[in-house]
Amino acid sequence: TDKTEFNHIKDVIDKISLSRFGIDINLNNNGKKIASFRSGANADAEARRIAEVCGKPFVESAIKIGFAAAGLSLEGWVAKPTFSRSQADLQYFFVNGRIVRDKLIVHAIRQAYSDVMYSGRHPAFVLYLQLPPEMVDVNAHPTKHEVRFRESRLVHDFIFRAIHKSIAEQRPAQDENASGSMGSESLISGRSEFAGTEFSGSGNVGNQKSTTLTPLIQESKPNTHQYATFSQSSMALPVKEQIASYDRLTQSSAEVINSIDGDEAEQEEHPLGFALGQLHGIYILAQNKGGLILVDMHAAHERITYEKMKAEHESKSIVAQPLLVPITITVSRNEANIVEESKEFFQEIGLEVDRMGAETIVVRQVPAYLYKADAVTLVKDIISDLAAEGMSNRGREAVNHVLATMACHGSVRAHRQLTIPEMNSLLRQMEQTERIEQCNHGRPTWTSLSMDDLDKLFLRGR
Secondary structure (H helix, E strand, O other): OHHHHHHHHHHHHHHHHHHOOOOOEEEEEOOEEEEEEOOOOOHHHHHHHHHHHHOHHHHHHEEEEEEEEOOEEEEEEEEOOOOOEOOOOOEEEEEOOEEEOOHHHHHHHHHHHOOOOOOOOEOOEEEEEEOOHHHEEOOOOOOOOOOEEOOHHHHHHHHHHHHHHHHHOOOOOOOOHHHOEOOOOOOEOEEOOOOOOEEOOOOOOOOOOOOOOOOOOOOOOOOOOOOOOOOHHHHHOOHHHHHHHHHHHHOOOOOOOOOOOOOHHHHHHOOOOEEEEEEOOOEEEEEOOOEEEEEEHHHHHHHHHHHHHHHHHHOOOOOEEEEEEEEEEEOOHHHHHHHHHOHHHHHHOOOEEEEEEOOEEEEEEEEHHHOOOOHHHHHHHHHHHHHHHOOOOOOHHHHHHHHHHHHHHHOOOOOOOOOHHHHHHHHHHHHHOOOOOEOOOOOEOEEEEEHHHHHHHOOOOO
16 A cells, blocks of 8 residues: 555665665655755754654664674663663664664574563664674565674674673663763773773764763762661671671661752762662652662662572682571472472572472572572562573573572562661672662662652742
8 A cells, every 4th residue: 555655665764774874864764855864963863863763762862872892883872771672663774774683683682681671572762783794684575674794603602792781780760861861972981801901982973082081980989978888898708797787688677767859069970879768668769969769679679689689600619508498398209300400500599409309399598688588488589580491591591580580589579677787788788789770570670759759749930
């Protein structure tokens, strides 16, 4: 039909408009102007064009990235994981200026998002890969929608690491521009894993200049707020002290502590501000310089616990805590077989689980993080994960899936009453944690309402 053919044409024009920001493009249909893309080589012009093609919500949630290494350059915009799609309809990837839909590229990007996005959801992105022409065969497909890379592993790892790093480096900030959204002028830069080569924005897209990423969390001066000491450094403490530290966050307390507002300098240093109280034992309400912060305490603590467990697993330093009384669990014969075959893996993640009979297992120790967790449910959930992943699959994704399950069990639960210092401790850890914008399941961990937003709700100034 005419409408179907026009939609195909519009799709082609959209792709061309994203490949050439410096060209004016007009689209007319039956004498009526349908689209008008104005040329521009600055951030605002690029944002306007991308908003016309991908929509304003994409622009508002996008992170601008720029990396270069080993003769490769990747620039463009990736949406935060909280902005996901039910279909892969907002995915534009250009190789040396040409739009492609390549399986290797799609896999690398999906893998970069795998730790922070709901299953079945699709990321959104507009990305530009530049590489020497001799490194890519553009005639691999009759329609030229697919390409073949000479160094496919190098390209895959480069794309994965660039996007993975960009998502991981996002931290809470006082405003959207500081958080790496499309309004920001700077490109993210860092250290490459390719033989020590430096990552830096090459500036090919819109002639943007690369700048060094300024850490959003600075070393703060001592202040009058007494925070619970459940911090990164506490992981070097003996087991008993770690447990005591963890208790400060996970145990309820009848103590009532009045909120102390931080002064302006402290609020500048801490983008998530300081806690005011809890709402129904689920959300933390905090105040920063810009307005109100709302935190889902379980989702946030789940991400914090997960990231620490991943780091400890990679460094083989998960601290285990023997149980005073071993726990015997009745399972199916198949589940007992899984435990027996996975004994070394259980030890890797801080669990000691032995088979005692045809349908009986016993739990002797758990990670120090999880000594208060329901060990029976925890072990059964891990066995289910291992059964689903397959006994031979011990890749990073499979291990991370198990660690995510453990982190969920070890995180502060909803309806747990926290003191003000415990809430502030959680806020400080959030500011230091990678991928804190989402929990392990892809849900948002926090949001904010500016004073302008609140004024609009109450019609102030009208």
